[in-house]
Amino acid sequence: MTETTITPEDIAAAERLMGIAYTARERAQMTGNMAGQIDSAIARREVSLPNAAPMALRFDPRLPNFAMPAPEGVLRYSGSDPGPVPDNPEDVAFAPLTSLSAWVGSGVLSSRSLTELYLRRIEALNPKLECFATVMRKQALAEADAADALLKGGVYLGPLHGIPYALKDLFDTKGTITGWGAEPFQHRLPEADAAIVHKLRAAGAVLLGKSTVGALAYNDIWYGGRTRNPWNLNEGSSGSSAGSASATAAGLCGFSIGTETLGSITSPSQRCGTTGLRPTFGRVSRAGGMALCNSLDKVGPICRSVEDTAMVLAAINGGDIADRGSIDAPFHFDATAGIAGMKLGYLPEAFGDGATDVDRAALEAAKGLGIEVVEVSLPDLPYGALMNILYAEAAATFEELTLTDADDTLTWQDDGAWPNTFRKARFLSAVDHVQLDRLRYQVMLALDGLFAEVDALIGPFMTGPMLVASNFTGHPCLHLRAGFLDLGTRGMASLGAGKLTTGEADDAGRTFRVPQGISLWGRLYQEGPILNLGMALERALGVAGERPEFPA
Known part of the structure; x- marks a missing residue:
């Protein structure tokens, strides 16, 4: 008492x-x-509640009037001939997954040689980028040899067969440290593989290693250092899928896996110039992955082109009884479908004073695609207030760190870092939390109304309410490179005051040519249309193929 x-x-x-x-x-x-x-x-x-202990309450993004899209036949990719394998190894390393898949699948490029190429690049560049927490060289080569043997035996497992990838170090790998980027867990050794590891192994993909994650899925600082942006080595890669985006942008893997609670796929994709797909909530199993916020966490691919993300999502999609948030949903994609008849919306305020020239040029490029582009609006709601749900769930998940003072061992201790956020969250009101959940439902209704008017929405990922709103409603988002800006080195991201910031640029110092992206949001469980739109926009913008030069 x-x-x-x-x-x-x-x-x-x-x-x-x-x-x-x-x-x-x-x-x-x-x-x-x-x-x-x-x-x-x-x-x-x-x-004591372990990280894997779920909440009894489950978030479901589907409103009462929702109807799950019906399966629409086989998946269809563009299937264009990538030509012969380039003589220059760098051209192979940076090739899109569509090309890598065609070369490996036809036998003109072995999985072993491709894996060895990426391992050499990791050895040379990881000291600069700090994007791999663990390199699983022996296992990767064994998996590559197994993939080659299957092909020689006439067994082809699909588009990811023999393709090397990087896995965010939130997902368990049996016998290999999964440290969650955080000092209290840096020696954590799982006894089983996460669901996504099983999925990708069944698809024939080759696991190169564990890509770095900002400590406990926030930012780009982890117990081994700070993951860097290949376009400017003086700044971090943003996070929390820091290593996945950095490694993919640097040509150290064929593709990578990230997670997003609030910007953790889209933000590092913005910083590093990768193409990130945050699928609809519940589409991809999180079983065997570190939980941060049970009602918000999502899993998705980070790649170098839009069609690549479709190939990966097809392999990792599917319901899973081991994940209480899982929702079984079909995934349909037809690369040849085109975008005729699509209606695209945009929020005028998103392209106002806070937007860049690249943002506005992306909107103009979308208007030139021959589709209807219209202004839309959202109800005036306190969208940023929903952030307190994230703070409360994250603080509950890692309560033990706060109560035992183990949070003091985390490297990053600024005002916007997790330890301070977790401590402050103890003073959030439970009554307000229930009311926030009711507000969340109103936001779900608001976005449902918006997507009743348009097939997709375009905008800068940090401008307007969509980053927060769509993460809390579970709508999918595709973020792709739209152009380049000359910016000074950017600082640390921050959580607080109901918003996420990604770090202000240094206006007084040297500038660097860095990528700038644009986001496309779509209807629940309808990633296919925004992928088709993304492919068309990618072609129109013509900037996806440029490579970083690792300036310092």
């Missing part, structure tokens, strides 16, 4: 933290029965 006496003065001080005000009489009433409430909270904290 609680021995500390709760006084009216204690309650008055707490009111300031909660943003409420009671009368002296109301405070006096509470002092007599506050102890039991505190005792219940303390008793609950005595129960």
